[in-house]
Amino acid sequence: MAKKDIDWGNIGFGYIKTDKRYVSQYKDGEWDAGTLTEDDTVTFSECACVFQYAQTVFEGLKAYTTQDGRIVTFRPDMNAERMMDSAKRLEMPPFPKDRFIDAVRQTVKANEDWVPPYGSGATLYIRPFLFGTNPVIGVKPADEYQFRMFTTPVGPYFKGGAKPITVRISDYDRAAPNGTGDIKAGLNYAMSLYAIVDAHNAGFAENIYLDAATRTKIEETGGANILFIDGDGNLVTPKSNSILPSITRRSLMIVAEKYLGIKVSHREVTLKEVAEGSFKECGLCGTAAVISPVGCINDHGKEIRFASGMEKMGPTLQKLYDTLTGIQMGRIEAPEGWIYEI
Numbered sequence: 001m002a003k004k005d006i007d008w009g010n011i012g013f014g015y016i017k018t019d020k021r022y023v024s025q026y027k028d029g030e031w032d033a034g035t036l037t038e039d040d041t042v043t044f045s046e047c048a049c050v051f052q053y054a055q056t057v058f059e060g061l062k063a064y065t066t067q068d069g070r071i072v073t074f075r076p077d078m079n080a081e082r083m084m085d086s087a088k089r090l091e092m093p094p095f096p097k098d099r100f101i102d103a104v105r106q107t108v109k110a111n112e113d114w115v116p117p118y119g120s121g122a123t124l125y126i127r128p129f130l131f132g133t134n135p136v137i138g139v140k141p142a143d144e145y146q147f148r149m150f151t152t153p154v155g156p157y158f159k160g161g162a163k164p165i166t167v168r169i170s171d172y173d174r175a176a177p178n179g180t181g182d183i184k185a186g187l188n189y190a191m192s193l194y195a196i197v198d199a200h201n202a203g204f205a206e207n208i209y210l211d212a213a214t215r216t217k218i219e220e221t222g223g224a225n226i227l228f229i230d231g232d233g234n235l236v237t238p239k240s241n242s243i244l245p246s247i248t249r250r251s252l253m254i255v256a257e258k259y260l261g262i263k264v265s266h267r268e269v270t271l272k273e274v275a276e277g278s279f280k281e282c283g284l285c286g287t288a289a290v291i292s293p294v295g296c297i298n299d300h301g302k303e304i305r306f307a308s309g310m311e312k313m314g315p316t317l318q319k320l321y322d323t324l325t326g327i328q329m330g331r332i333e334a335p336e337g338w339i340y341e342i
């Protein structure tokens with residue numbers, strides 16, 4: 001066994017097939033024992049529930065090589081729990097938490113050679129997903145399911161440092177109140193594709209969605225929660241039951257308070273207060289990039305600029321970023337239970 005001969009710093013963010021993936025089938029009311037396989041294809045009836053009615057949920061996490069050479073994952077228990085919540089909301093059998101964590105261990109272990117080395121900036125992305133597999137034509141949940149977990153190495157999200165991006169306030173809605181915005185379902189992404197392509201064509205990196213009911217409050221982007229730093233240096237994160245509960249965001253809230261002595265406020269945030277200049281830094285957060293700095297929000301032609309500017313991440317977000325990535329890479333001691341060694 002030897003590390004793959006790959007230019008880790010230049011692999012980008014695309015799918016690269018690795019050696020093994022984990023598969024478990026649900027049939028007759030129970031999950032089978034699960035196994036690792038080399039087969040990266042799936043074959044089901046053309047009428048499988050996932051194809052007709054999008055009955056599918058997913059997760060995303062990463063495996064890293066720490067400074068002292070261990071392979072670790074970050075809070076996989078949180079992904080396991082969130083996936084169970086997602087599954088229940090789409091009337092799917094939850095994949096048990098202990099089995100999810102065991103599947104992460106098995107899948108990463110089997111693809112050890114694909115875990116990028118420490119310092120390369122690259123990581124091994126882990127994609128668990130769950131979908132209804134038997135034919136369903138009348139609208140109802142499937143009876144049979146597959147849980148699958150594959151890995152793919154991904155390059156450093158920002159080559160040569162994180163440059164602030166410009167995002168726009170979207171005219172499309174992401175999630176309705178009491179809808180599915182708080183679960184990680186493929187359907188939330190399908191409906192965002194038109195808006196994201198439209199944003200890119202208009203020269204923006206991302207869409208910020210407002211709450212669908214009043215269109216006055218900040219929700220999140222298509223795939224990341226939003227962070228603000230106010231004039232007193234406090235971390236403010238938008239609260240709503242149609243925002244996906246990001247594990248990165250929840251971890252940063254703890255890092256802010258426990259490691260950096262930054263006050264945290266998780267509350268409703270209005271577009272009005274953002275436009276009035278209440279915040280001096282802004283960023284997007286998620287597993288992929290940890291924090292992406294936002295330098296400017298474009299609200300229908302009106303530019304809301306943050307004091308941190310368009311050259312680099314604001315100082316407070318940078319501290320949060322450095323501390324959380326330090327914890328993930330083993331340079332800073334982690335809170336109990338955050339790091340799972342493979």
Ligand SMILES: *Cc1c(COP(=O)(O)O)cnc(C)c1O
Binds near residue numbers: 060224245285286287
């Ligand atoms: C996955 C996701 C996030 C980020 O969550 P993390 O657990 O931090 O990776 C944020 N918003 C949406 C809509 C997502 O799907």
